[in-house]
Amino acid sequence: MHSQNITLLAQKLRAKEFSSVELTQHFLDRIKQFDTSINSFITITEEKALTAAKIADTRISNGEKNPLIGIPIAHKDLFCTQNTLTTCASKMLNNFVPPYESTVTQRMLDSGSIMLGKTNMDEFAMGSSNENSFFGSVKNPWNLEAVPGGSSGGSAAAVAAGLIVAATGTDTGGSIRQPASFCGITGLKPTYGRVSRFGMIAFASSLDQAGPMARSAEDCAHILNSIAGFDEKDSTSSEAEKEDYTAHLNQPLTGLKIGLPKEYFGDALDQEVAKVTLDAVKEFEKLGATIVDISLPNLNLSIPSYYVIAPSEASSNLSRFDGVRFGHRCDDPKDLLDMYMRSRSEGFGAEVQKRIMVGTYALSEGYYDAYYLKAQKIRRLIKQDFVDALSQVDVIMGPVAPTTAFKLNSKTQDPVAMYLEDIYTLSVNLAGIPAMSIPAGFIDKMPVGLQIMGNYFAEAKLLNVAHQFQQNTDWHTQTPTLAEGV
Amino acid sequence: MNWEIVIGLEIHAQLSTKSKLFSGAAVGFGAEPNTQTALVDLGMPGSLPVLNKEALRMAVMFGHAVNAEIGMKSVFARKNYFYPDLPKGYQTSQMDDPIVGVGHLDITLEDGTVKRVGITRAHLEEDAGKSLHEDFHGMTGIDLNRSSTPLLEIVSEPDIRSAKEAVAYVKMIHSIVTYLGICDGNMAEGSMRCDVNISLRPKGQQEYGTRTEIKNVNSFRFIEKAIHTEVERQADILEDGGRIIQETRLYDPEKDETRSMRSKEDANDYRYFPCPDLLPVILTQEYVDAIRATLPELPAQKAQRFMSEYKLSEYDANVLSSSRDMANYFEVVTQAAKNPKLSANWVMGELSKLLNQNQIDIIDAPVSAENLGLLLQRIEDNTINGKTAKDVFQAIWDGEGTADEIIENKGLKQVTDTKAIEEMIQTILDANQAQVDQYRAAEPDKQKKMTGFFVGQVMKASQGKANPSLVNPILIKLLKG
Incomplete structure (x- = not known):
């Protein structure tokens, strides 16, 4: 049951091979069995899930068609879920139970999917290894000594380990794609504005975007069908018509033009990762695609630009966590300043505090022009690079990360090495275009993802390209032996 | 020394929208604490602002009324600072690109002269909540009903030269916003609040002196008094050879004095930056023109x-x-x-x-x-x-x-029947023969003065109902015999 895709599960639920209650119980059992070692969940909502599964079974019996009805899923723990703890993996929100539902989780509820719980993540989505969690680091199901990537590491690990059919994640600088790559699953970061941010606890508002993480492009398409589309509660959400993302999956790729940016294959890239990436590209050539060498000349500026803009926005977004109305408040504050300082020092972890300080500095009087404004100018250059490139090609391909999943604690002392993890992903967020990571091979039994980037609102094209690859390869069907063996 | 007073005003006018600037919660005065709050007014994690289009329309209307440039692209910015009644840790305001740009206003002074005061800008921003320090046993209560209430901050040029001009300017702004129906103008409830920037310079000097800002002066009378008090304070310091410290001061109407609130050194670095949760507001000429057509x-x-x-x-x-x-x-x-x-x-x-x-x-x-x-x-x-x-x-x-x-x-109808009046007057003349004789013997200009006595008697007798314009000629006719 736990290695089948949504389309197949939906068929079997309707054929009464098993009920949603049975399916849900199966995944709850797996979570209990395996998650003590993986630590991919912060909260498990067993009772609610089983109640919802009963309702789903009725809906299925009533002939409702939505393939997500009765499908067990999980949400990254930064989507506000009404009456269910939402922590952002932070001590700051250790006790926060939202009185409202985020648009993403509401739409997933409406489509009939069953939430089994909330997944672990880097605190406030800040991190590339899921080691910055108040609830402990998440382990990579392919190797428990390796990181799952971050920040949506819990979602990626849970999907990879077969603890859940699919999950939501968010991607501010690579937080869906990099853990998808490290855990050997399929993840999609949609165009900025395609999915509502309402109820998503903000890290960097101009970069944050929610998306699906699943075992295949087809499964991602089902979930995107549910969560995409305009939301009047989010002023930055796009009014562009949403499509049926499953409709074009089977289109042949004959004539597809793939751009390979030379900057993505520089010295920083592990040679074996480069080989896996290029092998995958060759597979596309077999499917009728042609390769075009392109350039994204400002790629090297994306890290400095990102690490000004994202912390700047974060420093402001996280100001509301002040101990006044919700979340952690220090004991016995002497006065207001003491309450602010101790509540925030105690509530936020080291990485979050570091980024708040960087952002506060970058926005300070006298530094604003040199940092924030300059970073915004670079952002426009990077965006223009993509616009230019995507006027020549249909999609751009490259690696997701310079390496496969690295060992736990191996980069925690070296923030720059950690930030370089995101070199191939964060320019996409700066530009606001959609991008995916799909499993493309293995190095030393660790998965390697291929990144596919497309034009604004070209999610259907990306999913089509990814699906065609997955119809002709079996990388995405591999599962870690750990999960199967235990 | 002969000092010239230089005044610039910042007026916060609360816009009379039904709902808040960035949420659907109702705007109202006097409701139970924290009952008029949507998620975003509480600063809830994950909540997002959605601009109230009515507030935008009102701001554009005001822009037209003060002959201002309308910001065809305006941008909301975050003003970051920590305060318990500021739930998000920032106020959403406008900085570099306000909705209303440069304009002007003509005010008529008491002597009838007309003076033009420049408007630097007017921008939309949200109000904060309120901290309540009473009745909480050493703790502070927070009421967020006012949080995200729409304000239009109207900033004048430092063109004002006296307390009287300042009051005339504020009254004119008050008239305009109430005429437009965009603000109820109720200063007692804080619907219009004034910050006064004051500096002095020797008459004839070009550059401005160091200014102080007096916060939240909330009546026409207090504006005038606060300015007088602050001008006097500054003049005393300057004449003693001292320097004015740039600072924010509070006016205490009970003691009629201004007190230092915080100096420039203590001032927050607000770390303004464009709010990433709100897109720039782009207006079309059609929209702006349509609003102009609705101006009363x-x-x-x-x-x-x-x-x-x-x-x-x-x-x-x-x-x-x-x-x-x-x-x-x-x-x-x-x-x-x-x-x-x-x-x-x-x-x-x-x-x-x-x-x-x-x-x-x-x-x-x-x-x-x-x-x-x-x-x-x-x-x-x-x-x-x-x-x-x-x-x-x-x-x-x-x-x-x-x-x-x-x-x-009450039978107050005036007696207009000439015959009745004639009879009434005759009765009075008969009863006051001595005075009638005196009158007849007097010089003509003395006579004029003496008629008042008889008019009074007539009005008294008629209980005020006799029509004065009829009484006079009949009285004189009869007096002269």
């Missing part, structure tokens, strides 16, 4: 019309047009009374006096404009005289009925 007649235009249409003096026209309610009231009165000058006198005189004494807004006046108009008709058609009319007015105010009912019930 503004105070200055109305005053002009009152002068040309009703032949009122400039002073009367300005007073009557200073509030839209008063202007409307006046126009209804004069339509019935058919005598603009008489109507103006009554609205500005008797009516305003009673309204002030009883602290009542003209819109709630116990005497309706129609009723006052009918009363004035009775003066015009000689049914009653002006003196009786005042008593009738008081009776209408007290709820005793309409003018006609009161005149009828």
Whole structure:
């Protein structure tokens, strides 16, 4: 049951091979069995899930068609879920139970999917290894000594380990794609504005975007069908018509033009990762695609630009966590300043505090022009690079990360090495275009993802390209032996 | 030293939208704490702002009213600082690209001269909540009902040169926003709040002196007093050879003094940056023009019309047009009374006096404009005289009925029957033969003075009902024998 895709599960639920209650119980059992070692969940909502599964079974019996009805899923723990703890993996929100539902989780509820719980993540989505969690680091199901990537590491690990059919994640600088790559699953970061941010606890508002993480492009398409589309509660959400993302999956790729940016294959890239990436590209050539060498000349500026803009926005977004109305408040504050300082020092972890300080500095009087404004100018250059490139090609391909999943604690002392993890992903967020990571091979039994980037609102094209690859390869069907063996 | 006073004003006008600037929660004064709050007003994690289009329309309307450039692209920015009643840790405001740009306003001073005051800008921003320090046993209560209430901050150029000018300017802004219906203008409830920037410089000097900002001065009277007090304080320091410290001060109306609140060194670095949760607001020319077409007649235009249409003096026209309610009231009165000058006198005189004494807004006046108009008709058609009319007015105010009912019930109708008046006068002359003899013996210019005695007697005998314009000629005729 736990290695089948949504389309197949939906068929079997309707054929009464098993009920949603049975399916849900199966995944709850797996979570209990395996998650003590993986630590991919912060909260498990067993009772609610089983109640919802009963309702789903009725809906299925009533002939409702939505393939997500009765499908067990999980949400990254930064989507506000009404009456269910939402922590952002932070001590700051250790006790926060939202009185409202985020648009993403509401739409997933409406489509009939069953939430089994909330997944672990880097605190406030800040991190590339899921080691910055108040609830402990998440382990990579392919190797428990390796990181799952971050920040949506819990979602990626849970999907990879077969603890859940699919999950939501968010991607501010690579937080869906990099853990998808490290855990050997399929993840999609949609165009900025395609999915509502309402109820998503903000890290960097101009970069944050929610998306699906699943075992295949087809499964991602089902979930995107549910969560995409305009939301009047989010002023930055796009009014562009949403499509049926499953409709074009089977289109042949004959004539597809793939751009390979030379900057993505520089010295920083592990040679074996480069080989896996290029092998995958060759597979596309077999499917009728042609390769075009392109350039994204400002790629090297994306890290400095990102690490000004994202912390700047974060420093402001996280100001509301002040101990006044919700979340952690220090004991016995002497006065207001003491309450602010101790509540925030105690509530936020080291990485979050570091980024708040960087952002506060970058926005300070006298530094604003040199940092924030300059970073915004670079952002426009990077965006223009993509616009230019995507006027020549249909999609751009490259690696997701310079390496496969690295060992736990191996980069925690070296923030720059950690930030370089995101070199191939964060320019996409700066530009606001959609991008995916799909499993493309293995190095030393660790998965390697291929990144596919497309034009604004070209999610259907990306999913089509990814699906065609997955119809002709079996990388995405591999599962870690750990999960199967235990 | 002869000092020149330099004043610039920042006025926060609360826009009369139904809901808040960035949420659907109702705007209202006096509700139970924290009952008028949406998620974003509480700063809930994951909540997002959605701009109230009505507030935008009101801001554009104001821009038109002060002849300002409208920001075709305006940008909301975050002003970051920590305060318990600022739930998000930042105030969403506008910085580099405000909705209203450079404009100007003409104010009429007491001596009748017209002065132009520059408007630097006006921008939309959200209000904060309130901290409540009483009744919480050493703790502070937070009420977020006011959080995200829409404000229009109107910033003037430092063009104002006296307390009187400052008050005239604030009154004009008050008239405009209430005329436009974009602010209720209630200063006591904080719907209009004023920050006053004051500096002094020796007369003739070009560059400005160091200024102080007096926060939240909330009545016309306090604005005038606060400026006088602060000017005096600054002049004393400067004349003693001291320096003014740039700082924010508070005016204490009870002690009539200003106190330092925080100096420039303590001031927050607000770390303004464009709010990433709100897209830039792009306006079309059609939208801006459509709003211009809805502008009502503004105070200055109305005053002009009152002068040309009703032949009122400039002073009367300005007073009557200073509030839209008063202007409307006046126009209804004069339509019935058919005598603009008489109507103006009554609205500005008797009516305003009673309204002030009883602290009542003209819109709630116990005497309706129609009723006052009918009363004035009775003066015009000689049914009653002006003196009786005042008593009738008081009776209408007290709820005793309409003018006609009161005149009828109390038998106040003026005696206009010449024969009856003649008989009445004759009786009085007969009863005062000595005075009549004196009169007849007196010089003509003495006689004039002496008629007053007889008029008084007649009015007394008639209980004020004798028509004075009839009494006089008959009296003189009979006196002369």
